[in-house]
Amino acid sequence: MIVSIASGKGGTGKTTVATSLALYLEEAHEGRIYFLDCDVEEPNAHIFLKPQIVKRTSFGIPIPEVDFTKCNYCGKCGEVCAYNAIIVVKENVLVFPELCHGCGGCSLLCPNNAIIEKEREIGFVEEGVYRSIEFYHGKLNIGEPMATPLIRSVKEFIKNDNENDVVIIDVPPGTSCPVIEAVKGSDFTILVTEPTPFGLNDLKLAIETLRKLKIPFGVVINRAGIGDKGVTEFCNEEKIPLIAEIPYDRKIAVLYSYGVPMLKEGNKYRNIFKRIWEHLIKKSTGAQVTRAQENDSMQ
Numbered sequence: 212m213i214v215s216i217a218s219g220k221g222g223t224g225k226t227t228v229a230t231s232l233a234l235y236l237e238e239a240h241e242g243r244i245y246f247l248d249c250d251v252e253e254p255n256a257h258i259f260l261k262p263q264i265v266k267r268t269s270f271g272i273p274i275p276e277v278d279f280t281k282c283n284y285c286g287k288c289g290e291v292c293a294y295n296a297i298i299v300v301k302e303n304v305l306v307f308p309e310l311c312h313g314c315g316g317c318s319l320l321c322p323n324n325a326i327i328e329k330e331r332e333i334g335f336v337e338e339g340v341y342r343s344i345e346f347y348h349g350k351l352n353i354g355e356p357m358a359t360p361l362i363r364s365v366k367e368f369i370k371n372d373n374e375n376d377v378v379i380i381d382v383p384p385g386t387s388c389p390v391i392e393a394v395k396g397s398d399f400t401i402l403v404t405e406p407t408p409f410g411l412n413d414l415k416l417a418i419e420t421l422r423k424l425k426i427p428f429g430v431v432i433n434r435a436g437i438g439d440k441g442v443t444e445f446c447n448e449e450k451i452p453l454i455a456e457i458p459y460d461r462k463i464a465v466l467y468s469y470g471v472p473m474l475k476e477g478n479k480y481r482n483i484f485k486r487i488w489e490h491l492i493k494k495s496t497g498a499q500v501t502r503a504q505e506n507d508s509m510q
C-alpha cells in the first residue's frame with residue numbers, strides 16, 4: 212500500500228503525522244515499512260526518524276553543451292526549447308543551465324549532432340535505515356528550482372512488490388508539480404490540515420488536485436481545539452472522511468522542537484495512529500492481518 216501524507220499548506224504537521232505513522236506501523240504491522248521524504252526542497256523527516264544513512268548518491272540532469280566545430284547556428288535548438296534555456300544569437304549559442312529542465316529536446320533535434328549532454332548536479336538522494344524502516348530522501352541543492360525530477364528519482368525506490376508492505380510518502384506542501392509527482396500512484400492520501408480559515412482554504416485546493424488525480428483521500432486535523440469549526444463542517448458537507456484529530460497540545464510542540472515524534476508521549480497519541488491505520492486498512496482492498504489488529508482484538 213502506498214500512502215502519501217500531504218497538506219495544501221506548509222506547517223500543518225504533515226511530517227509529524229508521516230513519521231509517527233511510520234513509527235506506529237514499524238511496531239504494529241508485519242510488512243516492511245518504507246519511508247520516502249519527497250519534500251526535497253526542505254526534507255526534515257530524518258530529524259524525527261534519525262535513520263542511519265548508508266548511501267548518498269549525487270543527482271543531476273543532462274544539460275546541453277554545444278560543439279561549435281559542428282554548429283551552423285541554424286537556431287533549431289532555441290526554437291524547440293520551451294524554457295528559453297538555449298538561445299541562438301548571431302554566431303553564438305547561449306545555454307542557461309538554471310532554466311534547463313534536461314528534457315533532451317535540443318540535442319535530439321539538432322541536425323548537426325552539435326549538442327552533447329553533460330550532467331549538472333542539482334541535489335542528492337540518501338538511503339538509510341531506522342530499526343526496520345527503510346528510509347529515503349532527496350535534497351535539492353540551495354537555489355535549484357527543479358524539484359520534480361529529484362522526487363521522481365526518490366520514488367524509484369518504491370518496491371511495493373509485497374501487498375503487506377507499506378510505503379509512506381512525505382509530500383511537499385502546496386498543490387504544484389512537485390506535489391503531483393509525489394502523490395502520483397498513491398493508493399490513499401492523508402491530508403493534514405489545521406482548523407483555521409487558512410488551513411481550510413489550502414485544504415480545498417489540495418482536495419481539488421486529488422480529485423483530478425482520482426486518488427482517494429481523508430483528512431487529519433492537527434492542532435484541533437484552536438481555530439474554528441470550518442474544516443469539520445466542510446468535511447461533513449462534502450462527505451470527506453475525517454480520519455482523526457490531533458489535539459492542540461504544548462507537549463507535542465515541545466517534542467517537535469527537540470525532533471522527537473509525538474508517539475513518545477505514549478498511548479494517548481498511539482491510539483490516533485491506530486485509528487488512522489484502521490481507516491487505511493478499511494480503504495485498501497483485501498484484509499491485511501496485522502499484529503495491531505490481533506492485539507486490539509485481545510484487548
Ligand code: SF4
Nearest residue numbers: 282284285286288321
Ligand atoms: S540546433 Fe544544433 S546546429 Fe542548430 S544552432 Fe543549435 S546547436 Fe547549432
Ligand code: SF4
Nearest residue numbers: 292311312314315317
Ligand atoms: S534540454 Fe530541454 S530544457 Fe534544456 S535546453 Fe535543451 S530543450 Fe531546453
